[in-house]
Amino acid sequence: MNKVFLFPLVLAMLFMYLIDRKSLNSAPAVNRWVSRVLYVISIGIWIYGTSTKSSVYVATWLSRFIDMWLPPTL
Structure with a gap:
């Protein structure tokens, strides 16, 4: 894990x-x-993001998760 970058974040x-x-x-x-x-x-x-060396980025994982709720393409 790269703690040099993690600590400031x-x-x-x-x-x-x-x-x-x-x-x-x-707020209510x-x-x-939620916040x-x-x-x-x-x-x-x-x-x-700072601790793994994998090539799967969080945005890719989240986009596949969000695709479940999107309507199919026409």
Whole structure:
């Protein structure tokens, strides 16, 4: 794992969360949970992207996941 690149990214995510904390606390409960889940998912993507040497990128995996809900092409 390349910790040199991972550490600044995790610090940036923590900084963004601390800045958005006031607006998150005043948001409805559903929005708070969605925002926090997105923060955790993005940290997971960063860790996966910096720790693996595979050629399958996260965007490729997510596009196949999103394709399940898209209508078939004409």
